[in-house]
Amino acid sequence: MSLTFSIIKPDATKRNITGSINELIEKNGLRIIAQKRIKLTNKQAEQFYDVHNDKPFFRDLIEYMTSEPVVVQVLSSDNAVKKYREVMGATNPDNAADGTIRKLFALNVQENSVHGSDSEENAKKEIEFFFNENEIVG
Numbered sequence: 001m002s003l004t005f006s007i008i009k010p011d012a013t014k015r016n017i018t019g020s021i022n023e024l025i026e027k028n029g030l031r032i033i034a035q036k037r038i039k040l041t042n043k044q045a046e047q048f049y050d051v052h053n054d055k056p057f058f059r060d061l062i063e064y065m066t067s068e069p070v071v072v073q074v075l076s077s078d079n080a081v082k083k084y085r086e087v088m089g090a091t092n093p094d095n096a097a098d099g100t101i102r103k104l105f106a107l108n109v110q111e112n113s114v115h116g117s118d119s120e121e122n123a124k125k126e127i128e129f130f131f132n133e134n135e136i137v138g
């Protein structure tokens with residue numbers, strides 16, 4: 001078993017569809033082993049997305065990610081990072097495969113409903129950024 005980090009993003013919490021997204025996560029064989037609903041501060045969002053700080057969409061991304069609450073999660077399965085990226089679908093919902101979270105729920109390339117780690121290394125960093133060890137009980 002391995003772990004990945006997920007965020008259910010503001011467009012989804014605003015539309016009250018966090019349960020529908022969790023249902024899809026679970027149906028696809030991932031287990032939600034920790035989760036909490038929080039409101040990101042500007043500082044947290046900027047740190048979390050620091051890799052994108054030179055991109056033209058960065059300021060809008062920070063404003064969006066701090067606009068409404070999010071649900072941060074730790075997911076477990078075999079090959080959790082790779083599996084969740086498949087379940088999420090492509091960044092732009094226009095390119096996302098049928099049955100993926102982004103195909104079903106995303107509004108556009110920014111408001112795309114979920115985040116998922118893109119490597120084992122980043123999964124570990126992102127989990128540690130939001131969760132204490134005693135909050136992950138399996």
Ligand code: UDP
Binds near residue numbers: 057091110
């Ligand atoms: N994003 C955006 N415009 C773009 C590309 C990305 O607003 O042209 C946002 C979108 O919310 C995306 C996030 O920035 O999920 C991080 O981008 P990344 O390329 O890491 O996509 P992801 O890993 O989320 O698929």
Ligand code: MG
Binds near residue numbers: 118
């Ligand atoms: Mg990414």
